[in-house]
Amino acid sequence: MxxxxxxxxxxxxxxxxxxxxxxxxxxxxxxxxxxxxxxxxxxxxxxxxxxxxxxxxxxxxxxxxxxxxxxxPARVFEVAFWDPAPGGKIIRTGTYPSCPSFLDARYPYTAxxxxxxxxxxxxxxxxxxxxxxxxxxxxxxxxxxxxxxxxxxxxxxxxxxxxxxxxxxxxxxxxxxxxxxxxxxxxxxxxRHKDPISYVWGVMDGVLRTNFPDIKMKCTIHSDHGSIMVIPRENNMVRLYIQIASSTDPDFDPRKTATVQEVQQAAQKIFQPYSCEWDRVEWYSVYPIGQGLADxxxxxxxxxxxxxxxxxxxxxxxxxxxxxxxxxxxxxxxxxxxxxxxxxxxxxxxxxxxxxxxxxxxxxxDNKYAALFSKTQSAAGDEKAAAQANKDFVELFKANCEFTSGFGVAYAANIFNYTESSLPSLSQDLRNLILSHDKHEHKLRPGRVMPNSNVIRVVDANKAHLENEIPFNGSFRLFVYGGSTSSPKRGQHKLLSALSDNLLKSGSFYQRFMHKNHAKLDTHHDSDNPHSPFFSVALTLCARRPEIEIEDLPELFQAYRDHVYVDDSENAPNAKVANAKYGSHAKVGLVKNDSGDQAEGAVVVVRPDGHLGIAVKLTDGPETVEVLDAYFGQFLKQGEWNGENGSSWGSLLRQADTRLGGGAAYVKSLL
Amino acid sequence: MxxxxxxxxxxxxxxxxxxxxxxxxxxxxxxxxxxxxxxxxxxxxxxxxxxxxxxxxxxxxxxxxxxxxxxxPARVFEVAFWDPAPGGKIIRTGTYPSCPSFLDARYPYTAxxxxxxxxxxxxxxxxxxxxxxxxxxxxxxxxxxxxxxxxxxxxxxxxxxxxxxxxxxxxxxxxxxxxxxxxxxxxxxxxRHKDPISYVWGVMDGVLRTNFPDIKMKCTIHSDHGSIMVIPRENNMVRLYIQIASSTDPDFDPRKTATVQEVQQAAQKIFQPYSCEWDRVEWYSVYPIGQGLADxxxxxxxxxxxxxxxxxxxxxxxxxxxxxxxxxxxxxxxxxxxxxxxxxxxxxxxxxxxxxxxxxxxxxxDNKYAALFSKTQSAAGDEKAAAQANKDFVELFKANCEFTSGFGVAYAANIFNYTESSLPSLSQDLRNLILSHDKHEHKLRPGRVMPNSNVIRVVDANKAHLENEIPFNGSFRLFVYGGSTSSPKRGQHKLLSALSDNLLKSGSFYQRFMHKNHAKLDTHHDSDNPHSPFFSVALTLCARRPEIEIEDLPELFQAYRDHVYVDDSENAPNAKVANAKYGSHAKVGLVKNDSGDQAEGAVVVVRPDGHLGIAVKLTDGPETVEVLDAYFGQFLKQGEWNGENGSSWGSLLRQADTRLGGGAAYVKSLL
Known part of the structure; x- marks a missing residue:
């Protein structure tokens, strides 16, 4: 056996x-x-x-x-640039936000x-x-x-x-x-290596006593004595990066190293005229680096x-x-x-x-960045060359903020990320309903993350960050924007009713993956995945919270009672679109007029990882779901899903949360 | 022995x-x-x-x-009021913020x-x-x-x-x-009991399946079948409070009780026409309550x-x-x-x-609240009386938001909380420097908490909540507002220099409690208490962050390098004073003109528990510190403090933080 x-x-x-x-x-x-x-x-x-x-x-x-x-953790909001000054000293030549406000980040700092x-x-x-x-x-x-x-x-x-x-x-x-x-x-x-050039870097974490004024900021320091990058850390610590060798050096040795003391002495020289005394070193390492990418x-x-x-x-x-x-x-x-x-x-x-x-x-x-960092270093002594290198370095830094903050990541067009050449068999009429385009500025760009916005949750009047309301539960997220023409009153949601009816209709991409036996599932408290482990829906309405009654909404949305929101700029303002009446709609480009009180309805499909797939205008017929059927048809399995044996991922998540969250058993188990 | x-x-x-x-x-x-x-x-x-x-x-x-x-935790932002409707049903008659925006709370909800x-x-x-x-x-x-x-x-x-x-x-x-x-x-x-009336209450925590739309809100429900208060809880739980008996009942019995089933049946009746099915009950208790206060x-x-x-x-x-x-x-x-x-x-x-x-x-x-809650209950059946009682109840609730949210707590005048009759020996000239008054609207009211505001920390460019920047470290907090006439440049801080010089002068209330042997202390990283365990200083300047160099500030403030802030409404807006150029100054009433660009300098003394003591205008002479000497003279020990043997509370706190916060030893100890 x-x-x-x-x-x-x-x-x-x-x-x-x-x-x-x-x-x-x-x-x-x-x-x-x-x-x-x-x-x-x-x-x-x-x-x-x-x-x-x-x-x-x-x-x-x-x-x-x-x-x-x-x-x-320490939080870096700004980066300070320090450059050589007469007398072997250094001087701050400028500061720049680490994540500038045009990026509209929810958390505009590095932790x-x-x-x-x-x-x-x-x-x-x-x-x-x-x-x-x-x-x-x-x-x-x-x-x-x-x-x-x-x-x-x-x-x-x-x-x-x-x-x-x-x-x-x-x-x-x-x-x-x-x-x-x-x-x-x-x-x-x-x-594969990007570039034959490689570098040896030293990195040191520790607690430093210094009167260097920017020790709690991220700094790039270029001096006549070398260059350092300063990164603040938790618990009063600081991290210093020092380039020890570059393959562009005349005497390059990839095994070149430096002791803690040598690096500290180098740092002391670079920091002039500021003092520099180490309470303790927590970690020190020297390592060679090249830009390598697996085939x-x-x-x-x-x-x-x-x-x-x-x-x-x-x-x-x-x-x-x-x-x-x-x-x-x-x-x-x-x-x-x-x-x-x-x-x-x-x-x-x-x-x-x-x-x-x-x-x-x-x-x-990284290749450009490292090369410029190195260049500013090798230009030491040649004032003009150094100044130009420093300027280039700062420009490169600024130009790349979007990328380094993570918002520049844009997945190219593929089965998930719509582009104009996707879905070739789609009729032009249906294609006209698609709102997402590669070129939208911070709005509905497929392959990019969805813009953030503030809304108010209907069931508990909590202020909410819409983009975070559906947890990372493995589901595709359908963010439904009601638009300004859907009245909050019962029976007057023509666009939403059409969407609900067509999603729940037999054979739709949504319906095919619904659990067949609801009775088995705790859908009452599983508000993220009441129908299917693969879809979560969030509905945002142009209304005041007291105007909305969940029981007046079309059937689909009643199952998502905890994911119904109002877009109400007076009570939940959105800074970047301060003048729009419907700020959450405005942030995804669904508001066309200046006063922001006319908003289009749409479904914004967001992948489980938060990147945008496609956005489709709401219609009062089957067209919206027809486009979505075509989109999901690119990668979904055919036929009915056998969900009877599937567990509800939302329930699994919730079980884990309960273990974490509270209840008598938890407290007893710990004490 | x-x-x-x-x-x-x-x-x-x-x-x-x-x-x-x-x-x-x-x-x-x-x-x-x-x-x-x-x-x-x-x-x-x-x-x-x-x-x-x-x-x-x-x-x-x-x-x-x-x-x-x-x-x-669950978060309650709004309270819903439900009243009787024809046919033994209930209907929502209104909602109201749990902590209305005029209270300007940093966290406007109950957790x-x-x-x-x-x-x-x-x-x-x-x-x-x-x-x-x-x-x-x-x-x-x-x-x-x-x-x-x-x-x-x-x-x-x-x-x-x-x-x-x-x-x-x-x-x-x-x-x-x-x-x-x-x-x-x-x-x-x-x-002592406020009132001879007493009550028997039932309280039940559990998980409820219901289509009652406000089950995630705080609700007071008055119905023809009785009254309930609904409080949402963590983990999908809900708490119900039900009044079981009142000493105003004709058949009052203080030992009256009710079983879980009886309370659940009562709830089901009250919730009509909504469904009400319990998944589980986590806790249930019945207890008599009276309003008692110890002598x-x-x-x-x-x-x-x-x-x-x-x-x-x-x-x-x-x-x-x-x-x-x-x-x-x-x-x-x-x-x-x-x-x-x-x-x-x-x-x-x-x-x-x-x-x-x-x-x-x-x-x-509480006495009024309980009586009205009870009255609405006893008025059931008499439509007009019930409507009036309900109206009174809602009005009482609204009127008391400030108190129930905690912002209404106002300690009366005493040695800590200045009033006009305090410090009788103070000259009128010095008294004229005092800015705090009992009647200020949300501003400098002694005995009340300090208004919150947003600023930017100079050393690391972090956005900060000024009112929370000095931790609960047992120290009196001196919030120094520089005003708009102090230039950020070296030597041009006349008001701040006067304050620094006079605080550090031998015999001042501040200097008498300074550690005599600095060398023993880790003042470099103890930014909350560099001089004394009894005082923490935070300086807020009308400037842009890049304009401030810590080393240009008067001596006192250099010791508080981590507690220097800029009041810059463009980069750190304050919603309640959106038009003021210096919003943090405006929030404590130091800005007099509409455009908010002329601000007075002041020291705002805040007790260790966050309540305001006194606020004094800055002058370019010794006057400000003279007033503060008189204020602190009311309760400080006389003579020099023997701080040589005292430990630095800030250091103690930091040690605890380190144990919590990180470092190799911590990780190793746990794994």
């Missing part, structure tokens, strides 16, 4: 940011995850620490932001916290869903074969304490091993990679962990949609195409 | 809200606290649950709000969470400072005597598991035992009481726990100031005078 082999949905290698967030998502959605890491304990100190504005939004949507912010604490929040979350990280353990072999066609990946994991190697089978293997990846090596996937993120759509396995670059732009998080969620929801019978297996192709393009853009930026 | 007797600064009886918060404050400030509770485990469910807007501000200032909000979770946050905090709650244990005897004049209170505590009774000595005994208090009984302090809060300024020991009332206005928290902080900071040699012992008198007056006002309100 063959030995019993334990089977998992996904085996995750590596418990850094990308591996942990992949595990968190899939574990919450009920998948069986085997997760290992080769370190005996989580990251104790140092490493990645910058969480960018768009990542904060994502973490908030994942309900992970609050526990992270509870550790009181700085050491990676270990961020990991800890995710490890705590995994504990709630029962996923345990085995450590220290390593992967020693894997192959995809047909020994068990449901679990095609065979993986050997070796526990490094016991030295016992065990064979497992899984549907997927995900490598988040970091830059030195066994999986990538075995697959013989090449890392492929998967070969067979069974063994995947993400994070530093696929892309390495300099740490200065604070992008590493952020890119890793977005890799993780992009991977997780697609696996979820394939494995739960919602979407066609072909959607997995888009993981690599979407995420590799982002990494490519990042490397392009 | 006499047996060794363990000594404590304070012995606290009872680990409900008032006892826990007392312990949290005193433990953080380095006092040795013995804390017992007679229950074997903390509150598992039910009990108090409403945290009012002002209390949220206080908890935020104590760094306790974030962990409480992490439990995801609802069961008491056990709120207690847990404080128990966790105590663990960080090393205070442990012994349970189950009870107090069996206490007396004040001179056997040890430093520790005049002798207390016997009996462990209810071991039955061992131990004698302790303490400087103070604090009873937070709840309504049935051994300490109060032993002291023979009477409870005294202490007899000898050694044995004190607070919370329900001193005041009992109906739970409907959601005031119990809130009043308890404010009792606790009022008591704690005064004990701290006496025991650390800062203030005269006589200040302890103000604990009773301030807190008992608040309780008296609360009982007055």
């Amino acid at each position: 063959a030995p019993h082999i334990e089977k998992y949905d996904v085996i995750v290698i590596g418990a850094g940011p990308v591996g942990l967030l992949t595990s968190v998502c899939l574990s919450r959605w009920g998948y069986k995850v085997k997760h290992i890491d080769n370190r005996p304990v989580p990251t104790a100190t140092g490493r990645a620490d910058g969480i960018q504005p768009r990542t904060l939004e994502l973490l908030h949507n994942l309900k992970l932001k609050r526990p992270i912010m509870a550790y009181d 700085l916290l050491h990676q270990g604490l961020i990991e800890r929040v995710m490890i705590d979350d995994l504990a709630k869903t029962g996923t345990h990280i085995e450590r220290p353990a390593t992967i020693t072999r894997f192959k995809t074969n047909n020994a068990d066609s449901n679990y095609p990946v065979e993986v050997d994991l070796k526990n490094l304490d016991s030295n016992v190697t065990t064979t497992y089978r899984a549907k997927y293997l995900f490598s988040g091993e970091g830059a030195r990846s066994f999986v990538r090596e075995q697959l013989q996937i090449q890392i 492929k993120y998967t070969l067979d759509n069974r063994v995947f990679m993400g994070g530093d396995v696929c892309h390495t670059h300099s740490p200065k732009a604070g992008q590493g962990m952020n890119t890793a998080f977005h890799d993780a969620v992009n991977f997780a929801w697609k696996i979820h949609h394939v494995e739960s019978g919602f979407a066609d297996r072909s959607i997995l192709e888009t993981y690599e195409s979407e995420r590799r393009a982002v990494a490519d853009t990042l490397l392009e930026f | 006499a047996p060794h007797i363990e000594k404590y600064d304070v012995i606290v009886i009872g680990a409900g809200p008032v006892g826990l918060l007392t312990s949290v404050c005193l433990s953080r400030w380095g006092y040795k606290v013995k804390h017992i509770d007679n229950r074997p485990v903390p509150t598992a469910t039910g009990r108090a649950d409403g945290i009012q807007p002002r209390t949220l501000e206080l908890l935020h200032n104590l760094k306790l709000k974030r962990p409480i909000m992490a439990y995801d 609802l969470l069961h008491q056990g979770l709120i207690e847990r946050v404080m128990i966790d905090d105590l663990a960080k400072t090393g205070t442990h709650i012994e349970r189950p244990a009870t107090i069996t005897r206490f007396k004040t005597n001179n056997a040890d004049s430093n520790y005049p209170v002798e207390v016997d505590l009996k462990n209810l598991d071991s039955n061992v009774t131990t004698t302790y000595r303490a400087k103070y005994l604090f009873s937070g035992e709840g309504a049935r208090s051994f300490v109060r009984e032993q002291l023979q302090i009477q409870i 005294k809060y202490t007899l000898d300024n050694r044995v004190f009481m607070g919370g329900d020991v001193c005041h009992t009332h109906s739970p409907k206005a959601g005031q119990g726990m809130n009043t308890a928290f404010h009792d606790a902080v009022n008591f704690a900071w005064k004990i701290h100031h006496v025991e650390s040699g800062f203030a005269d012992r006589s200040i302890l008198e103000t604990y009773e005078s301030e807190r008992r007056a608040v309780a008296d006002t609360l009982l007055e309100f």
Whole structure:
């Protein structure tokens, strides 16, 4: 008899940011995850620490932001540029917002916290869903074969304490091993380097006593004695990045290093005329960096990679962990949609195409950034050249704020992200209903994140951030905007009734994936997924809250009672469209006139990761749903979904929340 | 040899809200606290649950709000009023904000969470400072005597598991035992009842399935079948309050009760025409209530009481726990100031005078509220009388929003709270500099909380809530407003230089309590208390952030580098004074002209609990500090403070924060 082999949905290698967030998502959605890491304990100190504005939004949507912010990270709102001054001194030449207001971020700052604490929040979350990280353990072999066609990946994991190697089978293997990846090596996937130039960097975290006035700001300091980047940290700490060597140096040695003392002495010189005395050093490291990008993120759509396995670059732009998080969620929801019978297996192709393009853009930026940083350094002594290099550096920084804050990520047109050449068989009449365009300024741009806006929830009169109201639950989000012509009174919602009727009509993309046996489900309190684990609906109406009665709304929306909102600028203002009567409609471009009191109705389809798919005008006939049928038809499974055996992901989530949230049992269990 | 007797600064009886918060404050400030509770485990469910807007501000200032909000309490923004309709049904007659915008609250909602979770946050905090709650244990005897004049209170505590009774000595005994208090009984302090009328209330927490549209709002429902108050709770729960009997009933029986089923049946009738089906009941209780107030809060300024020991009332206005928290902080900071040699012992008198007056006002309100609630009930059937009673009830509710939200608490004039008859020996010229008046609308009213405002911190460009920038550290807060005539440039701060020079001058109230040996202290990173544990200074300047260099400021303010802010309405707007150029100045009434670009300089003295003491105009001479010397002279100890042996409270706090906040050791210790 063959030995019993334990089977998992996904085996995750590596418990850094990308591996942990992949595990968190899939574990919450009920998948069986085997997760290992080769370190005996989580990251104790140092490493990645910058969480960018768009990542904060994502973490908030994942309900992970609050526990992270509870550790009181430093917050960077502005960046100060310091340049050489006469007498070997430095002088501040300017400051610039880290996330300028034109980006309209909900959280316009970078949060700085050491990676270990961020990991800890995710490890705590995994504990709630029962996923345990085995450590220290390593992967020693894997192959995809047909020994068990449901679990095609065979993986050997070796526990490094016991030295016992065990064979497992899984549907997927995900490598988040970091830059030195066994999986990538075995697959013989090449890392391409953007540029032959490479750098050696020193990084030091510690507590510094200084009268340097901007020690609590992010600073780039160029001086006659070298260059430093300053990043404030939690608990009065500061991080210094110092370039130790560049392959453009005449005497370049990639193994060049520097001691803590050497770096501190260099810092003291650069900081002149300011004092510089170290209370303690918490972490110090020297490492070579090049801009590398993996050729492929998967070969067979069974063994995947993400994070530093696929892309390495300099740490200065604070992008590493952020890119890793977005890799993780992009991977997780697609696996979820394939494995739960919602979407066609072909959607997995888009993981690599979407995420590799982002990494490519990042490397392009990082390459220019590192080169200019280096240039300002080598220009020291030549006043004019240095001034020009500094100016170029600041300009590059400003021009790239959108990208570095995370809002510049734009997934290219594909089955999820509509463009004019999508859906070729659609009639021109139907195509005219599509409102989303690649060129909209901060509005309905497919592949970009949905603009944020403030609304008021009807059932409890709470002020709400509309873009965050549907949690990261693996569902496509249908944000329905009622427009200004839908009266709030019963029977006078022509557009909304048409939408409701046509979504609930037999054969619609929405109806095909509805649970067939409602009685089995706790839909009363599962307000995110009352009908289906794949869709969540939020309705925003142009009205005052007291005008709305949920029971007067068309049938579909009654099931989403907790997701009905009013767009009422007087009581829930939206700063960027202060004059619009309907600010939430205005922020997605549905208001055409200046006073903002005439708004169009629309359905805005947002992917599970918050990126916009398509937006379609509401009509009083079947047309809106016809367009949506065509859109979802690009990747949905055909026929009826067998939801009888599916669990409600919303319920799963809620169970986890209850474990976290309260109740007598919780308090008793802890005390 | 006499047996060794363990000594404590304070012995606290009872680990409900008032006892826990007392312990949290005193433990953080380095006092040795013995804390017992007679229950074997903390509150598992039910009990108090409403945290009012002002209390949220206080908890935020104590760094306790974030962990409480992490439990995801329900938030009440509006109250709905439901009245009888024809056919035995109910109909919504109106809604009203729970905390209307004219109150200008930072958090304009009530947070609802069961008491056990709120207690847990404080128990966790105590663990960080090393205070442990012994349970189950009870107090069996206490007396004040001179056997040890430093520790005049002798207390016997009996462990209810071991039955061992131990004698302790303490400087103070604090009873937070709840309504049935051994300490109060032993002291023979009477409870006076506001009104002979008493009530029997039923309260039920549970998960309800209903199509009642306002189940997530706070509601008062009056129907022909009785009255109910609905309070939403965390985790889809709801709390119902039902009046079971009133002593005005013809057949009143104070021991009248009702079963869960009876209350549920009553609720079902009242909720008609809406459905009402219980998933589960989490907690149920029936209890008699009268409005009682203790004659005294202490007899000898050694044995004190607070919370329900001193005041009992109906739970409907959601005031119990809130009043308890404010009792606790009022008591704690005064004990701290006496025991650390800062203030005269006589200040302890103000604990009773301030807190008992608040309780008296609360009982007055509660009395009217309960009577009207009862009246609407008894008027059922008489349509006209019922309509009038309902109208009166709604009017009372609206009129009392300021009080119930916590912003109506106004401590009367005393040594801390300036009024025109204070400081009789002050010359008229100096008196003319005083800006605070009892009658200011939401501005500089002594005894009230300081208005909130938005500013930008200079050192890190963070947006900040000025009123919360100095934590609850036991210090008096000197909020210095620079006014519009102080140039940000070096040497051009005439008003600020005068203030700095005179505060640092030998013999000033500020200088007398400065640490004499700075070298011993970590003042570099202790930005809240660089000079003294009794004062924290925050400076707000009319300027743009890039215009300010800390090193250009007068000496005093350089020590408070992390507490220098700019008042810049363009970058940190203040909604209530949208047109003022200097919004933070405008919010405290320092801007006189319409365009808000001419602002006066002032020092606003705020007590450690956030209530305003006095506000004095800045002058370019010694006058401002002369007024402050007179103000502080009312309660400060004379002569020089021996700070050499004192620890820096700020450092203590920071140590606790570090234990909480991060660093390698923390992560390692937990994993």
